[in-house]
Amino acid sequence: MYPKSIQKLIDLFSKFPTVGPRTASRFVFYLIKLPQEKFDELLNSITDLKKAIKTCSSCFNPFESLDDAELCPICKDNSRDKTLLCIVEKEIDLISIEKTKKYKGLYFILGGTINLKKSDKNIRIKELKQRIENNDFKEIIIATNPTTEGEATTLFIERELKSFNIKITRLGRGLPVGGELEYADEETLSSAFEGKK
Amino acid sequence: MYPKSIQKLIDLFSKFPTVGPRTASRFVFYLIKLPQEKFDELLNSITDLKKAIKTCSSCFNPFESLDDAELCPICKDNSRDKTLLCIVEKEIDLISIEKTKKYKGLYFILGGTINLKKSDKNIRIKELKQRIENNDFKEIIIATNPTTEGEATTLFIERELKSFNIKITRLGRGLPVGGELEYADEETLSSAFEGKK
Amino acid sequence: MYPKSIQKLIDLFSKFPTVGPRTASRFVFYLIKLPQEKFDELLNSITDLKKAIKTCSSCFNPFESLDDAELCPICKDNSRDKTLLCIVEKEIDLISIEKTKKYKGLYFILGGTINLKKSDKNIRIKELKQRIENNDFKEIIIATNPTTEGEATTLFIERELKSFNIKITRLGRGLPVGGELEYADEETLSSAFEGKK
């Protein structure tokens, strides 16, 4: 139905997270109507992204590398606590934690959760072990999401890191801001009672 | 538009929690079509409710009183820890906590949250103080919802109970089961970090 | 977990349309807290309903019968067009149509849609045929919902009424107020084109 070059781009946009074919087609019509100047600005920004952004060789956080730096600003920051490591599923979780300004240690981005159905674990477990071996962490906080996949990933990591004999902690569970006891599941409410203070 | 006796009942059902006029009218048509036998069963159940159910004079929990008991089964239960008091907003919160089987103390049902706009506080604060005076609690857990109203109520109660010099705690905050860091607000995530273990 | 008389009523309320166990329990706590006077008002309204409301012997519309009337106000109204019959699924559909003030004929309430999986059709098809036999309708409008069940019911009724040789019509399909072409299914959009004027 659509011209080939439109359909091709709809297909590619449909692979973006949260985007289906209908939204993808709206994106394409948006681009078609975009003035040439704005269109070029977007195109340049996308082109620049891959050039400017490197992935930190230590924590796998994407960062803007102006020189030939290998480490991201967090890993290079001497004021951060180098004995604390926080393991997160993905880039945006790191950003969320940084926004709280409550955590002053380092990070490691797993790149996802383990897929229980596949033998290939698909997360950076080898890189994680190497990182821990080459550093002197006193505590490792596993900050995966409290979802089924996140929980399975936590159990997997705990087992894999057991031999290091480092203190491993998890984030506290409980009622979130705006939550209600009436709608909380039993596990969350139990955790809220255990964590009372 | 509706016959008077239908409209009257729609109006009364519309006052039920979560029910609007459209749902209320569906309730009425449901009742009209109900076989006489089922209709009588419902009518008897409603009638019985007010006869069978008393409100506990100590914690304000509704309970089925066969004899002339003044106290609910929880308040009468000698195996419960009489030094612990958990304050909740409403009946259903008590039920939710009981389901976790993690709490073995006593309860007090406030009957709502304070209305910041009205001087009349509309919760059982006088009865709560009396209850605390006449008992020997070692810890009071304020288990209101972590909503704006619940928080305001907690602050109000803390102030009101200050003179009793009893340890006051709150439920732990954090990520609920199924929650995601990416969508958590900063306060919840901060609490999750503070509550790590 | 709940006292028996509370659980019993929760079970009965859970059978109300759109109500699940959680909402049902909120209804019960609402009733428990209702002042005796308001409680009695509700109880009397429910009791009155079955006494005051009759079902019209002609169209099956529920109505308030003060005397021993067998017919509802619409069926008795001489200003209505007795040659037009509109067949609807349920009581509330009749009310919706009356609100438009665009239809001046009579009604017949089917009492639901046919269940394709059961041989028992469970709608008032026998009563419908009798009604048509005993009257002199010039047009029958089948106003079932344009859902799968409603469509199946329309096809079934059309077949059943074929021998009467009366003009049978259906409601017009098209885009509803507030609808958008972009989100309309092809059938709706086709109907909108066919019905252009």
Added chain:
Amino acid sequence: MYPKSIQKLIDLFSKFPTVGPRTASRFVFYLIKLPQEKFDELLNSITDLKKAIKTCSSCFNPFESLDDAELCPICKDNSRDKTLLCIVEKEIDLISIEKTKKYKGLYFILGGTINLKKSDKNIRIKELKQRIENNDFKEIIIATNPTTEGEATTLFIERELKSFNIKITRLGRGLPVGGELEYADEETLSSAFEGKK
């Protein structure tokens, strides 16, 4: 918080239809993780879009122009009825109508709806009048959305085209597939009755 080149692209993606800053940031992280080959494929597709796609000088439909064609395949198609013009708000509405295969005339894309608050009407009304002047249409179907903005636009167009003395029609209103009488507004239900057949 984000590196500059990431933030820049988040800002640009946030202007895409339906996209907010959170989704935009997910798009950027998706791009960062995309293998170079896939990344280049996307970049080339976007670049190609502006080169390959022209806007039809007659109906304003975007199309893939291999040669120096000025007209889109629909406008060039001799089998289409050149006496019928269907006016739609936007590109995607044309696609939706084409999918029904019920319409065989030509199109005109307005480029939006009129903004009642601004004097500048911001739709292609001048181009529309020119199109009509230079052709021999027998019927003009205004197929704007039945929303407030779409209705206002229809009224505006009807007034503007009055002097042409061509038959002007609108799409039929009614219940959409899957709709229910119970939830239909009065105007939709009235239209459904008027459009019965």
